[in-house]
Amino acid sequence: MTACTTRRTSAARSRMAAVGAIAVTGALLLTGCGDQRDKNTGATGPSGAPYFNLLPKHIQSAGVIKVGSDINYPPVEYRKSGKIVGLDPDIATALGKQLGVRVEFNNGTFDTLISGLAARRYDIAMSAMTDNKGRQTGVDPDSGKKVGKGVDFVDYLTAGVSIYTRKGEDQSIKGWDDLCGKKIVVQRHTVSHDLAKAQSKKCGSKGKIEIEAFANDTEAQTRLRGGGADAGSSDFPVAAFAARTSGGGKDFELVGEQVEAAPYGIAVPKDQAQLRDALKAALDGLIRTGEYQKILAKWGVEDGAVKEGNINTGA
Structure with missing residues (x-):
């Protein structure tokens, strides 16, 4: 053998x-x-x-x-x-x-x-x-x-997309419509990035969404954590993990429901x-x-x- x-x-x-x-x-x-x-x-x-x-x-x-x-x-x-x-x-x-x-x-x-x-x-x-x-x-x-x-x-x-904010500072953001006139951080060329661009076109008189896109999601989280944006968006598993672990769970919170569930x-x-x-x-x-x-x-x-x-x- x-x-x-x-x-x-x-x-x-x-x-x-x-x-x-x-x-x-x-x-x-x-x-x-x-x-x-x-x-x-x-x-x-x-x-x-x-x-x-x-x-x-x-x-x-x-x-x-x-x-x-x-x-x-x-x-x-x-x-x-x-x-x-x-x-x-x-x-x-x-x-x-x-x-x-x-x-x-x-x-x-x-x-x-x-x-x-x-x-x-x-x-x-x-x-x-x-x-x-x-x-x-x-x-x-x-x-x-x-x-x-x-x-x-x-x-x-199968996973959806979620919005998250600094903990205790959700600014009444409950969904994508509430992002009009605000600033969001995302990772480039992701579904979150596409959703932000699509929503911004719908905002009309509410004001477009200011979108800052990064090479990776960690950079986007760092920007939001430091006060450089109003909200962030990632796939639900990633956003939920960040809310649970970043700063011992004190940095972020999820807002609204996840959307665009996809494979x-x-x-x-x-x-x-x-x-x-x-x-x-x-x-x-x-x-x-x-x-x-x-x-x-x-x-x-x-x-x-x-x-x-x-x-x-x-x-």
């Missing part, structure tokens, strides 16, 4: 110099000896990895899936004590086990992740990215112009349908075993659970 081997973490190395991103090794996985056949798919692969044979040959040979992610969006993905942690890394690690490969998270700014896929810097992007038609088709929602080939999504969670998706290049379908199969496997639900419960996002992996369900 051949002895089993362990794939270990590789050293962090610099990547994406043009955008100042830093490659870091993400969660790495064990692959065992022998074969295991999944009763649902018939696929065989390393022991404990029933979906290995569904992967494209180049991924099988490499033994790794490179993930592009903006690792500054707690609790979805962030660094803690030098390690990459969060909902997305946990789900990616579990998918890697099912697929018999390790996953490697590479840091990049959110607005460069899809172009990074096109440039083959990553195999997939996983970064609390909302699945929508603009990203699927590569059409800019503001200009209506084609800006890329678009991507496919494997949808794994988070794993972005995959259009010409990588085999990889897309392998990820969907592995996600379905996690849902069947209950491991998916345990991960969501760990991060307090059980309400966003999906019953099965879906492809391109965003509107």
Whole structure:
């Protein structure tokens, strides 16, 4: 018999110099000896990895899936004590086990992740990215112009968008209509950014919304915390985490209800349908075993659970 081997973490190395991103090794996985056949798919692969044979040959040979992610969006993905942690890394690690490969998270700014896929810097992007038609088709929602080939999504969670303010200073903000004439901070090229721009156009005599957009959500929170804006907006899991943890829960509070509930998706290049379908199969496997639900419960996002992996369900 051949002895089993362990794939270990590789050293962090610099990547994406043009955008100042830093490659870091993400969660790495064990692959065992022998074969295991999944009763649902018939696929065989390393022991404990029933979906290995569904992967494209180049991924099988490499033994790794490179993930592009903006690792500054707690609790979805962030660094803690030098390690990459969060909902997305946990789900990616579990998918890697099912697929018999390790996953490697590479840091990049959110607005460069899809172009990074096109440039083959990553195999997939996983970064609390909302699945929508603009990203699927590569059409800019503001200009209506084609800006890329678009991507496919494997949808794994549903989340809405929330508004938050400094604690005790909600200024009677209960929803998006109440932001007219006020200043909001957001992360660039997110659904929150799009919603703020769309709402501002509707404000009329109330006055437009002053929007300050940042490269990441942490910078936006810092601006709001320091009194540089009236409100901020993020995906609900992120806004809720900030309200619960920033300043020991004394910095921010959520206001109003979350809106625009939509799927988070794993972005995959259009010409990588085999990889897309392998990820969907592995996600379905996690849902069947209950491991998916345990991960969501760990991060307090059980309400966003999906019953099965879906492809391109965003509107």
